[in-house]
Amino acid sequence: METSEKENISHRLILSFVxxxxxxxxFGLYSLYGIxxxxxxxxxxxxxxxxxxxxxxxxxxxxxxxxxNMKDVVLFNASDRIQQSIFAVDQQEKLVYQxxxxxxxxILGDQGRDLENESRTLFENWRPIRxxxxxxxxxxxxxxxxxxxxxxxxxxxxxxxxxxxxxADYARMKASSFMNETEKTQSHLNITTIIFLILxxxxxxxxxxxxxxxxxxxxxxxxxxxxxxMNAIDYAPIGMVLVELGGKFNKVNExxxxxxxxxxAEFSDMKxxxxxxxxxxxxxxxxxxxxxxxxxxxxxxxxxxxxKNGNIIDVSLSISLLRDSKGSPLYFFTQVQNITERKxxxxxxxxxxxxxxxxxxxxxxxxxRTSIExxxxxxxxxxxxxxxxxxxxxxxxxxxxxxxxxxxxQRNALLxxxxxxxxVSDYETKIFRRDGAHIWILFSxxxxxxxxFIEGSLVEITDRKKAEKEIRELNRNLExxxxxxxxxxxxxxxxxxxxxxSVSHDLRAPLRSISGFSEIINRRHKASLNEExxxxxxxxxxxxxxxxxxIDDLLKxxxxxxxxxxxxxxxxxxxxxxxxxxxxxxxxxxxxxxNVAEQMPAVQGDLTLTTHVFINLLGNALKYQKxxxxxxxxxxxxxxxxxxxxxxxxxxxxxxxxYHEKIFNIFQRxxxxxxxxxxxxxxxxxxxxxxxMKGQVKVESEPDxxxxxxxxxxxxATESTxxxxx
Amino acid sequence: xxxxxxILLVEDNPMDVExxxxxxxxxxxxxxxxxxxxxxxxxxxxFGQGSYGDRKQYPLPDxxxxxxxxxxxxxxxxxxxxxxxxxxxxxxxxxxxxxxDEGDRAMSYDNGANSYLVKPVSFExxxxxxxxxxxxxxxxxxxxxxxxxx
Numbered sequence: 012m013e014t015s016e017k018e019n020i021s022h023r024l025i026l027s028f029v030x031x032x033x034x035x036x037x038f039g040l041y042s043l044y045g046i047x048x049x050x051x052x053x054x055x056x057x058x059x060x061x062x063x064x065x066x067x068x069x070x071x072x073x074x075x076x077x078x079x080n081m082k083d084v085v086l087f088n089a090s091d092r093i094q095q096s097i098f099a100v101d102q103q104e105k106l107v108y109q110x111x112x113x114x115x116x117x118i119l120g121d122q123g124r125d126l127e128n129e130s131r132t133l134f135e136n137w138r139p140i141r142x143x144x145x146x147x148x149x150x151x152x153x154x155x156x157x158x159x160x161x162x163x164x165x166x167x168x169x170x171x172x173x174x175x176x177x178x179a180d181y182a183r184m185k186a187s188s189f190m191n192e193t194e195k196t197q198s199h200l201n202i203t204t205i206i207f208l209i210l211x212x213x214x215x216x217x218x219x220x221x222x223x224x225x226x227x228x229x230x231x232x233x234x235x236x237x238x239x240x241m242n243a244i245d246y247a248p249i250g251m252v253l254v255e256l257g258g259k260f261n262k263v264n265e266x267x268x269x270x271x272x273x274x275x276a277e278f279s280d281m282k283x284x285x286x287x288x289x290x291x292x293x294x295x296x297x298x299x300x301x302x303x304x305x306x307x308x309x310x311x312x313x314x315x316x317x318x319k320n321g322n323i324i325d326v327s328l329s330i331s332l333l334r335d336s337k338g339s340p341l342y343f344f345t346q347v348q349n350i351t352e353r354k355x356x357x358x359x360x361x362x363x364x365x366x367x368x369x370x371x372x373x374x375x376x377x378x379x380r381t382s383i384e385x386x387x388x389x390x391x392x393x394x395x396x397x398x399x400x401x402x403x404x405x406x407x408x409x410x411x412x413x414x415x416x417x418x419x420x421q422r423n424a425l426l427x428x429x430x431x432x433x434x435v436s437d438y439e440t441k442i443f444r445r446d447g448a449h450i451w452i453l454f455s456x457x458x459x460x461x462x463x464f465i466e467g468s469l470v471e472i473t474d475r476k477k478a479e480k481e482i483r484e485l486n487r488n489l490e491x492x493x494x495x496x497x498x499x500x501x502x503x504x505x506x507x508x509x510x511x512x513s514v515s516h517d518l519r520a521p522l523r524s525i526s527g528f529s530e531i532i533n534r535r536h537k538a539s540l541n542e543e544x545x546x547x548x549x550x551x552x553x554x555x556x557x558x559x560x561x562i563d564d565l566l567k568x569x570x571x572x573x574x575x576x577x578x579x580x581x582x583x584x585x586x587x588x589x590x591x592x593x594x595x596x597x598x599x600x601x602x603x604x605x606n607v608a609e610q611m612p613a614v615q616g617d618l619t620l621t622t623h624v625f626i627n628l629l630g631n632a633l634k635y636q637k638x639x640x641x642x643x644x645x646x647x648x649x650x651x652x653x654x655x656x657x658x659x660x661x662x663x664x665x666x667x668x669x670y671h672e673k674i675f676n677i678f679q680r681x682x683x684x685x686x687x688x689x690x691x692x693x694x695x696x697x698x699x700x701x702x703x704m705k706g707q708v709k710v711e712s713e714p715d716x717x718x719x720x721x722x723x724x725x726x727x728a729t730e731s732t733x734x735x736x737x
Numbered sequence: 738x739x740x741x742x743x744i745l746l747v748e749d750n751p752m753d754v755e756x757x758x759x760x761x762x763x764x765x766x767x768x769x770x771x772x773x774x775x776x777x778x779x780x781x782x783x784f785g786q787g788s789y790g791d792r793k794q795y796p797l798p799d800x801x802x803x804x805x806x807x808x809x810x811x812x813x814x815x816x817x818x819x820x821x822x823x824x825x826x827x828x829x830x831x832x833x834x835x836x837x838d839e840g841d842r843a844m845s846y847d848n849g850a851n852s853y854l855v856k857p858v859s860f861e862x863x864x865x866x867x868x869x870x871x872x873x874x875x876x877x878x879x880x881x882x883x884x885x886x887x
Contacts, residue, residue, distance in 0.1 A: 512838070516806075516835055516836060516838075519835045519856075519858060520750055520752075520753065520835055521752075522858055523752075523753065523756070523835070523856060523857075523858050523863075524750075524752035524753065524756065526858055526859050526860060527752075527756040527759075527859075527860040527863060528752070528756070528860075529860070530859065530860030530861065531759060531860060556859075559858040559859070562858075563858075566837070570837070575839075
């Protein structure tokens with residue numbers, strides 16, 4: 012991280028400086044060009060306009076000298092003097108030509124060259140005039156010569172002087188234009204330089220600013236990341252330690268301290284060897300050597316440390332070597348993990364593996380692991396035994412469970428189940444043993460498709476199957492016997508019912524006679540009896556009437572079992588209507604009020620029996636009234652699918668809970684005939700009728716608090732759920 | 738009704754016989770009632786056999802009141818014989834028994850009984866039954882034609 016940051020900054024710096032150097036280079040070139048321009052211009056000024064101007068002025072001076080000498084020629088009388096002056100004129104003429112040559116060479120521009128041509132021509136044209144003068148002088152015609160000199164000659168000289176001055180002026184004009192050019196160039200150069208310098212200073216400052224800023228932030232980051240790294244090392248979840256080559260601890264982290272029990276301060280005076288278990292001393296010397304020689308980058312090994320408190324712990328080490336920039340070894344950096352627990356677990360695992368192996372081998376259930384095709388991968392002793400082999404090895408060498416199935420189709424079916432559900436349990440099947448005999452087994456297995464094997468168990472159930480078969484046969488016999496007994500019982504029951512029926516029937520005949528003749532006596536002969544006779548006679552009539560009731564009830568009761576029962580939808584509303592109608596005499600006599608809930612549901616059963624049930628219950632409610640209190644009977648219902656519970660609640664004398672069961676037994680009466688008449692058959696008949704219809708009856712009652720008879724009866728097949736009404 | 742209809746009462750219980758006859762008397766019905774004490778006697782009477790050979794003295798009854806439970810030839814047998822004999826089959830036979838048994842009822846109607854009555858226990862009810870039987874069968878009911886030639 013920090014390295015790349017540094018590199019980044021230096022890259023930027025290099026780039027920036029290269030850029031600056033480039034700019035300076037370009038600027039240098041530009042300046043050189045400017046200076047050269049200035050020096051060229053200066054040289055030009057020096058070479059041409061000044062030289063031309065000087066030459067023009069010099070030639071002007073020479074021309075003036077020539078003219079004066081010509082005047083001397085005219086004025087002097089002495090021939091040597093004349094000769095001297097002519098010579099001087101010639102000398103000066105040569106000089107003028109030299110100057111004109113300079114002008115011709117140096118002058119710039121077409122106009123300049125024209126001026127020079129004109130000057131040269133004008134100068135050349137002066138020569139014939141001078142020669143004429145000299146000739147005249149030589150001929151002695153001095154006056155004429157003087158005249159020409161002063162006239163024509165002087166005019167020509169004046170013209171020449173004029174031309175020379177024009178030349179000099181032209182050259183001066185040129186010089187000043189060069190001067191202007193030079194000044195312009197210099198001023199450009201100045202401005203450019205200033206701008207450039209400002210630019211460069213700005214850029215340098217900017218680069219310096221950003222680079223410094225960047226460097227500062229990088230430094231900060233570096234500091235932070237360094238701190239972070241130190242923290243990370245210090246609070247790392249594994250032990251980290253920096254050890255000098257000699258074994259002295261340089262730095263240790265918290266975890267390492269925690270692991271070994273020493274403090275950081277204690278470590279500062281300790282050597283690595285001090286915490287190493289004596290038996291493991293030198294265990295890493297080979298790795299250390301390889302690390303130092305650079306053969307490996309890091310070494311991994313396990314050893315034991317001795318904690319401060321003397322405990323021995325197992326640790327796993329990962330050692331690397333830190334080197335300085337020249338590559339010389341500095342420190343060993345070691346990462347340490349406490350693997351005591353893992354070692355312990357490994358040991359426990361090995362032990363448990365061993366236990367499992369023992370358990371597997373010695374289990375009394377046959378255990379196996381086979382390939383999906385059926386080849387044995389692993390089996391236990393019991394498996395070998397069941398398959399008919401003396402040893403596991405013999406069994407594994409020879410036995411193929413895939414081919415041992417008595418019914419191969421069953422195996423395929425089982426495999427299908429396994430593929431689908433991944434397991435199968437207690438699958439009963441037959442397999443062939445080694446000796447060809449077949450045995451019954453309970454097969455349970457789990458399929459591991461990703462591992463390609465099946466694991467499971469076999470339990471031999473041949474004996475059990477045999478026992479089951481026996482039990483089944485016994486059961487069959489038992490069932491038959493039960494059936495026979497039941498049939499016999501039904502027969503006896505029927506006989507009993509027939510007996511009861513015919514007894515009651517035959518009892519009726521004499522009873523009829525008794526009551527019949529009693530009645531006849533009552534009608535025709537009562538007057539002839541004395542008081543005592545009449546009393547006894549009344550007893551006979553009463554007793555015979557009771558017996559009549561008893562026989563009628565008995566007959567009804569026994570007839571319940573003889574009726575052919577229908578199962579039909581019965582509207583309770585109609586049943587109660589019939590019952591109330593039947594009981595209308597009693598209702599009138601007792602002044603009773605019977606409240607039947609609205610929307611009584613329909614039930615499933617036999618109409619005759621159901622009507623019989625409710626006539627009986629309502630009749631009882633009317634009969635067992637409290638003295639002088641008119642009976643109030645509430646009929647309600649509650650739907651508890653698939654049943655309807657119909658309650659018949661009265662305000663009568665109530666029934667002691669002791670008798671709640673007994674009252675449904677035949678001939679069970681709680682009151683004497685003088686209190687409440689009755690035969691003790693009614694509720695027994697109600698119970699029997701409901702039993703026949705798969706219903707039941709219960710009573711909730713306490714003495715003096717009225718009774719509630721609850722009849723549970725099947726809902727009508729089509730009756731939808733309705734509410735509850737009391 | 739120009740002549741008083743005659744009744745054959747087949748009943749083995751002498752007390753019931755007495756009660757029935759008394760009931761007829763009580764109801765002031767002056768019908769001639771012949772009594773057969775068992776099935777055998779009844780058949781002899783109806784077929785004019787044995788001591789009942791004289792038809793003038795023992796004419797065929799207009800209705801038969803027949804008990805079912807009798808020793809020897811029982812009521813069912815007697816009914817069967819009556820209804821399977823052309824000469825007798827049109828005579829209304831009223832079963833008067835103390836049995837409410839389903840089987841008895843079914844068999845009686847199957848064999849052609851014209852009515853099935855259960856003997857009531859009380860004399861009062863008995864009177865009612867006798868009265869109603871007489872009213873219906875001997876007064877309201879139009880008797881079948883009797884073929885005298887047979």
